Amino acid sequence: SQKIEQNSEALNIQEGKTATLTCNYTNYSPAYLQWYRQDPGRGPVFLLLIRENEKEKRKERLKVTFDTTLKQSLFHITASQPADSATYLCALDISGDTGRRALTFGSGTRLQVQP
């Protein structure tokens, strides 16, 4: 079956450290992978998009890697701050596999940055 897995356990780290979140998928060949941030009671907010032919993408303190062989994306936040505390969602574009034009989301990982 097709699955997108994100660590369901919350990730707790100290302020200033690097947070690393994992997104694994099976039986998909996504053209693109996106990361979103979601705060409680609010809609997701887009952070980064990475294409299948890109290995790494950076934006300020954020870095995303995409390994299509391992079927894995890693999302890093360097010099983390308490304001980074939120749930982070990985989303795949699987239109090439299924024709679906919408995103398929993982269940998200909650990040808690302690001051």
Next chain:
Amino acid sequence: DTGVSQDPRHKITKRGQNVTFRCDPISEHNRLYWYRQTLGQGPEFLTYFQNEAQLEKSRLLSDRFSAERPKGSFSTLEIQRTEQGDSAMYLCASSPSSVGDSSYNEQFFGPGTRLTVL
């Protein structure tokens, strides 16, 4: 505010009642999506519009659900004969069109409508 807006933000209803939600996308976006999200889960796709045409519906969208986008601008999602299992956050998102059929562009989400069915 030029973002995606949804109305109402919260809706409490009794089982068996009908409810309707509205989504106003970003004005120049011709793609509109509805998702449903339950606690601890990511958004699940419900349906997709390109302009006024509803191009795709998920198997999650039972016969009790109907969505429209009559003029290619705002959209409505109606749930008839609500059930307790319909309780969830209903999210609307929009994006501009892009080359080809992929969902290349980022999606802009509204704040959601939280539905509680008693």
